[in-house]
Amino acid sequence: MRIGVIGGGQLARMMIPPAVELGVELRVLSESEGSSAILAATAVGDYRDAETVLAFAREVDVVTFDHEHVPQEVLAALLAEGVVVRPSPAALAVAQNKLVMRERLTALGVPCPDWARVESADDLAAFLADHGGAAVVKTPVGGYDGKGVRVVHDASEVADWFSLGGPLLTEELVSFRRELAQLVARRPSGEVAVWPVVESMQRDGVCAEVIAPAPSSVGAIADMACDIATTIAEKLDVTGVLAVELFETTDDRILVNELAMRPHNSGHWTIDGSRTSQFEQHLRAVLDLPLGATGTHREWTVMVNVLGGPIGAALTDRYASAMADQPTVKFHGYGKEPRAGRKVGHVTAIGDELDEVVYQARAASAFFEG
């Protein structure tokens, strides 16, 4: 069994451990020699080049992804040669373009914020007028970690984006209590596995902290989150892991914010907190193997991202003090150079008392700041 991953970031990197444990061969097509998943990087090349990707794909049983950026033309070339691609290009198309995503989810009856496709400043001004003078504007493609997203009160604030041509997505500024994320996995034969819904805290548009399960999420909220993610996975025929970022609104609705059809930052807690990690599950799902149990080891798991990282030092240089302080915490480094705002690692704490678990995870991550 040989899996090929396109993209060599930390998500591909974190697929290596379960591949090694399972005895499944993992190959990675990386953008550069210095990538996070360099250990398994059997090829280095441009994922936008069909020949490069085809040469890589011919040597594996199934192709999957570290990111959503492989162009549809390249994906079409893979399908034309009979390569097994999971998730499928048709499903991926929905995750690649936020306008397409809103159209498809709305057609499926999945609850979304009010949204509109805006082609011009006038379109946006009309949307603003209808929504209390404030809205979120997003570039349909290429955004991540808060990039390509702006809160605006006037259409002029995205004049630069309009000047590039092409439509933009605008959405109501949702009044939400908190952000949630629902992770599911689905295999081609149809089986779906669901982890508990989690609370995700953002800082500057980047995921900073995840609490699993989301506190007070039993009952209606958990059911809605699970239904939404399962519906999306099934109706869009997603295979592999699907992460659905959600708003829990102040008027008790659950609305879809974003989708990712791959392992996702909101699921890193599963490595240490769940019977089956999202990375193991993704491998099992794309191989069409039965999915693993998604129960948790303890009542609570808290994951804190290491953002930026120690200035002028490697993450591992701080291990001696951090590990001495927090012997129960698990430490994860992505082998990336620390840089402002960059995700260079994460820490995870598990236990049965939420206050203690939050304290341990935050205390451990503090050793890597500045």
Place this chain on the structure above:
Amino acid sequence: MRIGVIGGGQLARMMIPPAVELGVELRVLSESEGSSAILAATAVGDYRDAETVLAFAREVDVVTFDHEHVPQEVLAALLAEGVVVRPSPAALAVAQNKLVMRERLTALGVPCPDWARVESADDLAAFLADHGGAAVVKTPVGGYDGKGVRVVHDASEVADWFSLGGPLLTEELVSFRRELAQLVARRPSGEVAVWPVVESMQRDGVCAEVIAPAPSSVGAIADMACDIATTIAEKLDVTGVLAVELFETTDDRILVNELAMRPHNSGHWTIDGSRTSQFEQHLRAVLDLPLGATGTHREWTVMVNVLGGPIGAALTDRYASAMADQPTVKFHGYGKEPRAGRKVGHVTAIGDELDEVVYQARAASAFFEG
């Protein structure tokens, strides 16, 4: 931080996942291209050749081992060049030769079976006469998984070994209730971490099943096992993981059977059952990083080895049926060709009811037989 492992078997292989998670670089000097740890095998060569090992060792911060077979002359050459070797060659010498092991442990006051160094059939006949006419005879070096060990009732049964020259080790045939194993880790600065003592079941001299913790092992037995392993680690200045195989005798004593100064089959359960696996702990210990917590996720963890493996098939070919049957079990494949008696993988179940956990692990492993 760069660790070099000499030997490319499944123990080196299972160090890869925690190295990737921690963001620590692992390099492996493997005996062959087809080794179990091939993913991290940065060099292929003979561990008995000082030049080969030195060239490998110069590029890493610390050298450690997948096995005990590196000759002392090669280890001395590493020390002479200032290479950091953990465990130290002086400690390893005790694990490399069973006669040396018995001499050192006896000098330390650690309880062992009655034993003698026998140079001839007459020596052995005398030992047999003193021990009810039965004894165990072992070759001092090179034995593993039951090889180099014979139960004898007459000195002629090891005439072939005597004919090779050199002394043999003979030991009383211990009347034991069961076999236990105590795993500890120690770092150069002195910190020791202890996992619960486990019960280890052998089949044809090979570890077949491990139950963690050993049932009914609270109190005196657990204390004795812990004291013995900690004493050995400290007095022999062992760094990294130390596994001590023990007999629980029918007259309530705990005697040392064998030692291994590296991760050990009796500790594979820690990958899925403990906060810190023996492989992560070994990396932390040889890097002199603080050791991780050794608590367990659930009351019970049961590990069953896959011995031999499916005839004419890869382990992974049976995953579809095994995983469907046992969704909570974790599956581990070593990337080795199935062959009679060979350890090609293991499965682990965790839970709070021992009968269920044993059932799940055995049921899962049964899918890989024949």
